[in-house]
Amino acid sequence: MSDMKSRQLDLQQSVEELLQEATRQGASAAEAAVSSDAGLSVTVRLGETETIEHTRDNGLGVTVYFGHRKGSASTSDLSPQAIKETVEAACNFARYTSEDDCAGLADSSLMATELPDLDLYHPWDQSVEEAIELAIRCETAARETDARIFNSEGATLNSHNGLQVYGNTHGFIGGYPSSRHSLSCAVLGKQGESMQRDYWYTLARKGGQLESAESVGEMAAKRTVARLNGRRIKTQQAPVLFQADVAVGLLRSFVGAIRGSSLYRKASFLLDQLEKPVFPAFINIHEDPLLPGGLASSAYDSEGVATSRKDFIRDGVLSSYVLDSYAARKLGMQTTGNGGGVRNLRISSGDQDREGLLKSMQRGLLVTELMGQGVNMVTGDYSRGVTGFWIENGEIQFPVEEITIAGNMKEMFLGLQEVGSDIETRSSVQTGSWLIDNMMIAGE
Amino acid sequence: MSDLIQIAQQNILAPVGLGESDLDRMLGELTGQGVDAADLYFQSSRLESWVLEDGIIKEGAHNIEQGAGIRVISGEKTGFAYSDELQLPTLQEAARAARAITRSGGSQRVQIAGTPIAKQLYAPLNPLPSLNEAEKVELLQALDREARKQDPRVKQVIVSLVAAQDIILVAAIDGTLSADVRPLVRMNVHVIAEHNGRREQGSSGGGARESLGYFIQESRGLEYAREAVRQALVNLDAVDAPAGTMPVVLGPGWPGVLLHEAVGHGLEGDFNRKGTSAFSGRIGEQVASSCCTVVDDGTLPGRRGSLNIDDEGTPSQNTVLIENGILKGYMQDKHNARLMNTASTGNGRRESYAHLPMPRMTNTYMLAGEHNPEEIIASVERGLYAVNFGGGQVDITSGKFVFSASEAYLIENGKVTRPVKGATLIGNGPEAMSRISMVGDDLKLDKGVGVCGKEGQSVPVGVGQPTLKLDELTVGGTEQ
Numbered sequence: 001m002s003d004m005k006s007r008q009l010d011l012q013q014s015v016e017e018l019l020q021e022a023t024r025q026g027a028s029a030a031e032a033a034v035s036s037d038a039g040l041s042v043t044v045r046l047g048e049t050e051t052i053e054h055t056r057d058n059g060l061g062v063t064v065y066f067g068h069r070k071g072s073a074s075t076s077d078l079s080p081q082a083i084k085e086t087v088e089a090a091c092n093f094a095r096y097t098s099e100d101d102c103a104g105l106a107d108s109s110l111m112a113t114e115l116p117d118l119d120l121y122h123p124w125d126q127s128v129e130e131a132i133e134l135a136i137r138c139e140t141a142a143r144e145t146d147a148r149i150f151n152s153e154g155a156t157l158n159s160h161n162g163l164q165v166y167g168n169t170h171g172f173i174g175g176y177p178s179s180r181h182s183l184s185c186a187v188l189g190k191q192g193e194s195m196q197r198d199y200w201y202t203l204a205r206k207g208g209q210l211e212s213a214e215s216v217g218e219m220a221a222k223r224t225v226a227r228l229n230g231r232r233i234k235t236q237q238a239p240v241l242f243q244a245d246v247a248v249g250l251l252r253s254f255v256g257a258i259r260g261s262s263l264y265r266k267a268s269f270l271l272d273q274l275e276k277p278v279f280p281a282f283i284n285i286h287e288d289p290l291l292p293g294g295l296a297s298s299a300y301d302s303e304g305v306a307t308s309r310k311d312f313i314r315d316g317v318l319s320s321y322v323l324d325s326y327a328a329r330k331l332g333m334q335t336t337g338n339g340g341g342v343r344n345l346r347i348s349s350g351d352q353d354r355e356g357l358l359k360s361m362q363r364g365l366l367v368t369e370l371m372g373q374g375v376n377m378v379t380g381d382y383s384r385g386v387t388g389f390w391i392e393n394g395e396i397q398f399p400v401e402e403i404t405i406a407g408n409m410k411e412m413f414l415g416l417q418e419v420g421s422d423i424e425t426r427s428s429v430q431t432g433s434w435l436i437d438n439m440m441i442a443g444e
Numbered sequence: 445m446s447d448l449i450q451i452a453q454q455n456i457l458a459p460v461g462l463g464e465s466d467l468d469r470m471l472g473e474l475t476g477q478g479v480d481a482a483d484l485y486f487q488s489s490r491l492e493s494w495v496l497e498d499g500i501i502k503e504g505a506h507n508i509e510q511g512a513g514i515r516v517i518s519g520e521k522t523g524f525a526y527s528d529e530l531q532l533p534t535l536q537e538a539a540r541a542a543r544a545i546t547r548s549g550g551s552q553r554v555q556i557a558g559t560p561i562a563k564q565l566y567a568p569l570n571p572l573p574s575l576n577e578a579e580k581v582e583l584l585q586a587l588d589r590e591a592r593k594q595d596p597r598v599k600q601v602i603v604s605l606v607a608a609q610d611i612i613l614v615a616a617i618d619g620t621l622s623a624d625v626r627p628l629v630r631m632n633v634h635v636i637a638e639h640n641g642r643r644e645q646g647s648s649g650g651g652a653r654e655s656l657g658y659f660i661q662e663s664r665g666l667e668y669a670r671e672a673v674r675q676a677l678v679n680l681d682a683v684d685a686p687a688g689t690m691p692v693v694l695g696p697g698w699p700g701v702l703l704h705e706a707v708g709h710g711l712e713g714d715f716n717r718k719g720t721s722a723f724s725g726r727i728g729e730q731v732a733s734s735c736c737t738v739v740d741d742g743t744l745p746g747r748r749g750s751l752n753i754d755d756e757g758t759p760s761q762n763t764v765l766i767e768n769g770i771l772k773g774y775m776q777d778k779h780n781a782r783l784m785n786t787a788s789t790g791n792g793r794r795e796s797y798a799h800l801p802m803p804r805m806t807n808t809y810m811l812a813g814e815h816n817p818e819e820i821i822a823s824v825e826r827g828l829y830a831v832n833f834g835g836g837q838v839d840i841t842s843g844k845f846v847f848s849a850s851e852a853y854l855i856e857n858g859k860v861t862r863p864v865k866g867a868t869l870i871g872n873g874p875e876a877m878s879r880i881s882m883v884g885d886d887l888k889l890d891k892g893v894g895v896c897g898k899e900g901q902s903v904p905v906g907v908g909q910p911t912l913k914l915d916e917l918t919v920g921g922t923e924q
Contacts (some may be wrong), residue, residue, distance in 0.1 A: 045520075045718070048520065048521070049521050049545070050520060050521060051522040051523070051524060051800065052521075052522070052523050052524065052544070052545055053524045053525070053800070054524070054525040054526075054538070054541045054542075055526070055798065056525075056526065056527060056528070057528070057798065058528055060566065069502075070502075070503070071504050071505075072503065072504065072505040072506070073505060073506040073507070073508075074506070074508075075504070075505045075507065075508040075509065075530065076508075076509045076510065076511065076528040077508065077509075077510065082508070085508075086506075086508070087766055089506040090505075090506070092506075092577070093504030093505065094503060094504075094579070095503065095505065096504060096577045096578070097500075097501045097503065097504050097753055098500035098502070098582075099500075100499045100500055100502060101492060103502075110894075118622065128544070145920070151718070151719055153720060153721060188720055194842075195722065195841055195842065196841060196842055197720065197839065198843070202715045221786065227842075230842075232846070232918075235689075235924060236924075237685050237924070260585035265497070265602070265636070266600055266636055266638070266643060267600070267643075271643075273549050281657055285607050303649040341596070344815055371837045371839070371844070371845075371846045371868075371870070372835070372837050372846035372847065372848050372868045372870075373835045373837075373848055373868065374834070374846075374848040374867065374868035374920065376645075376865075376866055378636060378645045379643065379865075381865055381866060383685070383866065383868040383920040383921065383922075384846075384868055385837070385844065385846035385850065385868055385870040385920070387839075387844070401842065401844055402844055402870055402871065402872060402918065403869050403870065403918065404687075404846075404867075404918060404919075404920025405920070406685075406687060406867065406868075406920050406921055406922045407922065408922075424876065430515060440687050440918045440921070440922040440923075440924065441687075442687035442688050442689075442870075442918050442919060442921065443689070443814050443918065444688075444689060444690070
């Protein structure tokens, strides 16, 4: 820990040098961020070590303002010479970018003044051998779960520790260490002509909070064999249940649509919806940036602005956009402390788990995987490839594949029937499964 | 060519006081019993990007990155470490970490020798200063003006310009010493048009391993602006896309993303060595209709996906993947080729020094057939004509792939009629390829904007194809 503390002081000094150099070169304002990460990644396959990767990444970025002109530069080299050259490059750009009234640092009065320890740093003291052993236990469990598992893409253990420091010429400087560990496994199953692959993973700030290696392996295997002998279904309209891990994508699309940069560019399907119903009245969506141990926790945003708990959807009504100071100025509003995005976002959930929701749906499509990028953020048009299961009488009948679902996200959001209690916790955007009243399925 | 090695040494090694003998010595330390291969990969890259939005130059950014990756291979095991500091002690520490994959110590003498490149596919230039700053600003503004003057319904224009230079040097215990200087430029125009309260987008762009003058020559940049507007306006009139299975005609060029997804990834050597691809163990079998010949060609001069050498120092090649429907070969890097007892096809690529190389595509395309494009469209009674696409994705194990149309039309009674909204197309690689019944005589390559992602690594690629017809493919629209 003390080692990390001194490293943090080093990085803070780099940030201060960057800001001083920027001022020395004539910038009227500047901001800088420096990060340093180190990690280990091991992959085993078929019981043998496949790769051992030692990672070490440094990054430094600076943005300078000459009045309302802006320039940026970044480098992976943290030496004093590189700092000087990087600031020079940024200043050079500021000579050619245009005068932009909205450009500049966030207001100094909004800077975070309290920087509590959010419990984000839990290095995992394990040797390479221990990491390999854990991955082998995970993969072995997957291979032993079902006789139809015949091959493997392996199991991977990742363990990363990082430090980030941000500062600006308002005098704000903040930094904190954080850790992130994950274990994943992907295996292949075969039955007759059908060959399928699926995976599972666990992710946490603390090594001890990961799901057990065996349960990750088993889950990967079960998901894989469940997909075997998938069929197509007829083209039709039907209700759709998005399993929690894929429903996260829908919630992310919502966030993308209320992000300031999409709004001022008029590139959002939720334009001019503030104070209007976007979801049914039973839905609330809020963020908690100060959540201790959260995957996206931070007391300040990417501009040093203090973050705070807030609602984006209150009783179905859009109550706030996701703004940084630039987008806020473009829209004539105030930043919401969301420079760099949302932090620990969660949608309110009902009391039924996935199985309960299947019973509510009775007949329809359960989506467990989405493919492709068919999400049009300007119009809200949505068309994706799907793997999942066909549901009759509230129960899984058979796996389905090679079909698509399509609709418009505005209507999908308003057509949300229920959100499950089966919250996906491996993401900084968290939700349970989503039951949507009706979508178009294209198949045979 | 040895002058490439000289440029790389001057740019990367000389500033930190490293010479060829240091590389020899470091490689020597990587050898030993049980070590089958080991390499050092040095990289120095600079990138500059500009963004115009709302008619003003909003962003300008510069990035410098350099570092070295060290890899040691023993059987199927790989040890890997990298560093963004190039001092000898740091590199030696990284080497020890990578070397720990095998327990036995050892040190053999390694002597590397520069291998000449037969033919340079692009000049070893630095595109960043190929226009001065005022000229770059003027270029961005010219595209903005061009887009806005096309039609009053154009409400938003975003123009971006990226210029990058990547210098790499690779040395391996098999004696390889190779270097490359890779320029890459790209421009994009994104347009939002609005009419009667409806908003739609269009985008276009292009790029090459060239200097920035590429966008001024033949008015290429202005053409991107006109094309982005045209697409946005077409989409303003688009009706709901059909849902279900139907004949699909794909236009030439960029729709070649079909091949990249439906067959390309499934033919990468790593998946086939591991037996995880729907194409595993199928060499010599019919995997596409007999009118299909598909190649991966890294040797096209100046193209975005082309490389003088891959990231393991192997010269890129023109590899036949499928010939008249028969599966001919896989794309290989050195590691997978060695384990499969074959040779690298020059497809060993990595995003950067901080990533491990693996088999990746370069420019993947289908050769021309004999049909006139109009004849192909005329053969369809009711179907979809798709000419522009966003991205795609494939599950190489099940063979299922998708790609998302961003500009498409209905074909009714042999004629292209109304534009329809974007929709995802889904199919099974080998099945879809066997349903290609007509191939046009109009082979076109894309304009140079492709980015391929695999296991978290992005590399620039190219695609291409002539107009072609699939008798059946599932179209993910909303109209039954």
